[in-house]
Amino acid sequence: MSISTVPATTPANLGQLVRDTLASTPVWDLHTHLFSPAFGTPLAGSAGRADPKGLMLWGIDELLTYHYLVAEVFRVVPSREFPYDDYWRMSLSEQADHIWKHLFVERTPVSEACRGVITTLAKLGFDPAEKDLAGYREWFAEQDPDKHVDRVMEVAGVSQITMTNDVFDDNERERWLADPSVASDSRFTPVLRFDPLVCDWKTAAANLHDWDYSVDTELTSNCLAEVRRFLDDWIERSQAVYCAVSLPPSFHYGGAEEMSDGSVVFREAVLPVLAERNLPMALMIGVTRGVNPRLRMAGDGMEKADVTSVARLCTDFPANRFLVTMLSRENQHELCIAGRKFDNLMPFGCWWFVNNPSLIEEITRMRMELLGTSFIPQHSDARVLEQIVYKWSHSREIIARVLTDKYTDLIAAGWPISEDDIVRDAKLLLSDNFSNFISQTRAPYLE
Ligand code: FIX
Ligand code: ZN
Numbered sequence: 079m080s081i082s083t084v085p086a087t088t089p090a091n092l093g094q095l096v097r098d099t100l101a102s103t104p105v106w107d108l109h110t111h112l113f114s115p116a117f118g119t120p121l122a123g124s125a126g127r128a129d130p131k132g133l134m135l136w137g138i139d140e141l142l143t144y145h146y147l148v149a150e151v152f153r154v155v156p157s158r159e160f161p162y163d164d165y166w167r168m169s170l171s172e173q174a175d176h177i178w179k180h181l182f183v184e185r186t187p188v189s190e191a192c193r194g195v196i197t198t199l200a201k202l203g204f205d206p207a208e209k210d211l212a213g214y215r216e217w218f219a220e221q222d223p224d225k226h227v228d229r230v231m232e233v234a235g236v237s238q239i240t241m242t243n244d245v246f247d248d249n250e251r252e253r254w255l256a257d258p259s260v261a262s263d264s265r266f267t268p269v270l271r272f273d274p275l276v277c278d279w280k281t282a283a284a285n286l287h288d289w290d291y292s293v294d295t296e297l298t299s300n301c302l303a304e305v306r307r308f309l310d311d312w313i314e315r316s317q318a319v320y321c322a323v324s325l326p327p328s329f330h331y332g333g334a335e336e337m338s339d340g341s342v343v344f345r346e347a348v349l350p351v352l353a354e355r356n357l358p359m360a361l362m363i364g365v366t367r368g369v370n371p372r373l374r375m376a377g378d379g380m381e382k383a384d385v386t387s388v389a390r391l392c393t394d395f396p397a398n399r400f401l402v403t404m405l406s407r408e409n410q411h412e413l414c415i416a417g418r419k420f421d422n423l424m425p426f427g428c429w430w431f432v433n434n435p436s437l438i439e440e441i442t443r444m445r446m447e448l449l450g451t452s453f454i455p456q457h458s459d460a461r462v463l464e465q466i467v468y469k470w471s472h473s474r475e476i477i478a479r480v481l482t483d484k485y486t487d488l489i490a491a492g493w494p495i496s497e498d499d500i501v502r503d504a505k506l507l508l509s510d511n512f513s514n515f516i517s518q519t520r521a522p523y524l525e
Contacts (some may be wrong), residue, residue, distance in 0.1 A: 364405030
């Protein structure tokens with residue numbers, strides 16, 4: 079063993095190398111609200127098949143009417159001047175005009191959601207300084223949706239888009255029932271979502287009953303067996319790679335004695351089916367739906383939630399794996415510590431209200447300091463196809479900055495960092511941690 083007397087130095091190009099490596103490493107985007115063209119699209123483009131209730135959203139008008147921007151435009155043109163109903167009565171392109179005028183033309187678009195539109199347009203090859211809404215509309219109308227998906231994924235550096243397939247959404251469910259091959263597009267990975275089962279059992283029970291499962295609101299063993307059959311049917315139909323729910327801040331799991339309907343369904347139906355099928359469960363915790371219902375989807379809020387429930391779930395259900403993201407900044411540290419205690423817990427993403435550069439940086443830095451590279455730093459939550467361009471461009475920059483700082487500290491301490499190390503770490507963070515987590519084999523002692 080030799081003792082080095084040469085001080086380790088930071089290679090001058092380290093930051094650039096890390097940025098370039100992150101930029102060229104394909105992302106598996108593990109949570110979006112995007113759909114493949116087979117789910118229909120309201121904007122026909124050159125394919126000429128508009129489906130007004132289609133689920134694939136893309137194009138400049140959808141980008142401008144993203145619910146993050148709807149919330150922001152009402153701060154600038156308040157509802158006492160321009161009532162909510164007047165906004166909702168407008169056509170999509172009129173709403174987009176309104177947002178464009180007030181947030182982009184008459185103000186500086188510095189918010190993260192506004193900057194996102196600019197980044198997206200620039201990376202798609204436009205000069206955003208031209209501020210030419212009509213020109214953007216024309217260009218999108220000329221695109222073929224299917225080819226456009228390829229192009230956008232390439233520009234965004236995303237190799238796999240994970241959908242959110244909400245079985246309680248009539249529009250979506252009917253598309254699955256009408257054509258089971260609706261999800262055969264290999265670019266899009268299905269995920270089964272069923273919030274009402276856990277958050278609103280009465281509604282879920284009435285639905286399951288209508289769909290020919292012999293379910294009553296009373297949670298008898300027969301009823302729970304039928305919920306399991308329902309889940310089995312839909313996991314089979316969708317070929318979901320994991321299942322997911324969004325939960326309110328009040329979500330509480332207190333153990334086997336917890337008797338709320340949602341807890342019983344979760345404990346006795348959802349988790350056993352997923353354990354049996356060896357599929358992870360994603361919990362997205364902290365959303366308060368409809369804080370201002372007049373803003374519709376833009377009107378959801380958030381509060382701090384209870385991380386001890388996550389820890390108890392991980393303890394009580396060792397045969398289940400949990401992907402967890404939380405909406406409150408205040409929950410992030412506790413979630414990281416839970417991640418250190420439970421290997422069946424994978425913290426993921428900077429969700430929604432923490433998906434801003436300052437908070438992404440803080441959270442990513444903290445996660446890396448506490449979990450090394452064993453977490454999933456980001457998901458896009460994109461609702462409009464082209465949003466993956468900005469969401470990943472902005473996040474990759476931040477992840478690269480954090481990684482560079484950590485490498486610099488290691489180099490200063492005498493640990494060399496090679497290009498292969500950077501490539502391996504980038505892959506872990508942008509795709510492998512997720513693909514490894516969903517494909518983990520069951521531990522033999524749990525059989
Ligand atoms: O529950 C969810 O999956 C949330 O991400 C959405 O409901 C939310 O509207 C959203 O788009 C956040 O980014
Ligand atoms: Zn989401």
